[in-house]
Amino acid sequence: MTIGWTKKDIRDQSGKVAIVTGGNSGIGYETSLALAENYATVILAVRNMNKGHEAADKIKSEFPNADVHVLKLDLNDLGSVKEFSEEFKMKFRSLSLLINNAGVMMPPKRETKDGFESQFGINYLGHFALTGLLLDLIVKTPDSRVISLGSLAAHNLKPEFGKFIGKKGKTSQMKNYGQSKLACVYFAKELQYRFRSRNIDSKSIACHPGIAQTYLFGKGSRSLKTRLTRASLKIIGQSAESAAYPILYAATESSIRGGEYIGPDGRKGIKGSPTELELLDQQFVDHVSNNLWILSEKLSGVTYKF
Ligand SMILES: NC(=O)c1ccc[n+]([C@@H]2O[C@H](COP(=O)([O-])OP(=O)(O)OC[C@H]3O[C@@H](n4cnc5c(N)ncnc54)[C@H](OP(=O)(O)O)[C@@H]3O)[C@@H](O)[C@H]2O)c1
Numbered sequence: 001m002t003i004g005w006t007k008k009d010i011r012d013q014s015g016k017v018a019i020v021t022g023g024n025s026g027i028g029y030e031t032s033l034a035l036a037e038n039y040a041t042v043i044l045a046v047r048n049m050n051k052g053h054e055a056a057d058k059i060k061s062e063f064p065n066a067d068v069h070v071l072k073l074d075l076n077d078l079g080s081v082k083e084f085s086e087e088f089k090m091k092f093r094s095l096s097l098l099i100n101n102a103g104v105m106m107p108p109k110r111e112t113k114d115g116f117e118s119q120f121g122i123n124y125l126g127h128f129a130l131t132g133l134l135l136d137l138i139v140k141t142p143d144s145r146v147i148s149l150g151s152l153a154a155h156n157l158k159p160e161f162g163k164f165i166g167k168k169g170k171t172s173q174m175k176n177y178g179q180s181k182l183a184c185v186y187f188a189k190e191l192q193y194r195f196r197s198r199n200i201d202s203k204s205i206a207c208h209p210g211i212a213q214t215y216l217f218g219k220g221s222r223s224l225k226t227r228l229t230r231a232s233l234k235i236i237g238q239s240a241e242s243a244a245y246p247i248l249y250a251a252t253e254s255s256i257r258g259g260e261y262i263g264p265d266g267r268k269g270i271k272g273s274p275t276e277l278e279l280l281d282q283q284f285v286d287h288v289s290n291n292l293w294i295l296s297e298k299l300s301g302v303t304y305k306f
Pocket residue numbers: 021022023024025026027028045046047048051073074075076077100101102103104105122149150151152208209210211212213214215216217
C-alpha cells in the first residue's frame with residue numbers, strides 16, 4: 001500500500017508508448033496529461049477527432065514538448081476498432097500501456113453497430129477486441145501493461161453476463177452498466193491469468209476511480225435531475241485528476257505484479273489515495289471468467305493469439 005500517492009510520484013516514462021481510450025475527456029484526459037508530462041508518447045484514441053485534437057492542443061499548451069497523437073477509435077463499431085489497430089501498428093512499433101478507459105453510463109437504450117447492448121459493446125466488448133488486436137505488440141514490449149476500468153457500480157454484483165449480452169434485454173440501464181464494468185474487471189483478471197500461465201512478462205491490472213464529476217453523468221443533458229446529480233457528485237466525489245490516480249498508479253508503479261485491483265482508499269472507495277483492494281479476489285469466479293472469454297472471442301470475432 002502507498003500512502004498519499006499522487007501524480008508527483010510518477011517516474012520518468014520516456015520511451016513508453018501509451019494508448020488512452022477516451023483520452024479527450026474526464027479521467028482519460030487527466031491520465032493522458034500526466035503521462036505526457038512524464039515524457040510518455042501518448043495516443044488519444046477518440047471517437048470524435050475534433051475533441052481529440054482540442055485535448056491534444058490543451059496538453060501541448062501545458063507541456064509544449066509533449067508527444068501526443070490523436071487516432072480515431074469508435075468502440076461502438078468493431079470495424080473501427082480493427083481500423084484503429086491497423087493504423088496504430090503502421091505508426092508505432094511498441095505498446096507499453098493500453099489504458100482501456102473510454103466508457104458510457106446509462107445512455108438511452110440502443111445497440112452498437114454490431115448489435116450488442118451499447119454499454120456491454122462500448123465499455124467491454126470493444127476493449128476486449130482492441131486488446132486482442134494489439135496483443136502481438138503488447139506481448140513483445142517489455143513491462144507492458146493493460147489497464148481495465150471497473151466501477152463501484154460493479155461491486156457486490158453477481159456476474160450475469162449472459163442476460164445482457166443479447167440484443168434488447170429488459171434489464172435496467174444501471175444494471176447493464178454495472179455488468180459491463182464487472183465484465184471489464186473479469187477480463188483484467190483472466191488476461192493476467194493467461195499472461196502468467198504462458199510466462200509472458202506483460203501485466204493486466206484492473207482499477208476503479210471512485211466517484212468523480214465528469215461528463216459520464218448525464219452527458220449532454222441539462223435537466224434539473226442531471227444538474228442536481230452532478231452537483232452532489234462534486235461534493236461527495238473527487239476531481240477527475242485524483243480519480244485518474246488509480247490508473248496512473250497501475251500504469252507506472254514499479255511494485256505492480258499484475259492481477260491487482262487498484263482503487264481509492266477512502267470511505268466506501270469514493271475518494272482517496274490509490275491502494276490495492278482485495279475485493280476482486282472475493283468476487284471472482286474462475287469458470288465464469290473463462291466462459292466470458294470464450295464467448296467474447298466468438299462475439300467480437302477476435303481470437304487472442306498469445
Ligand atoms: N466518473 C466516475 O465517477 C466514474 C466512476 C467509475 C468508473 N468510471 C469509468 O471511468 C471511465 C472514464 O469516464 P469519465 O468519468 O472520465 O467520463 P467521460 O468524461 O464521459 O469520458 C468518457 C470517455 O469515453 C469516450 N467514449 C464514449 N463512447 C465511446 C466510443 N463509442 N468510442 C470511443 N470512445 C468513447 C468519451 O468520448 P466523447 O467525449 O466523444 O463522448 C470520453 O472521452 C469510464 O470507463 C467510466 O465507466 C468513472
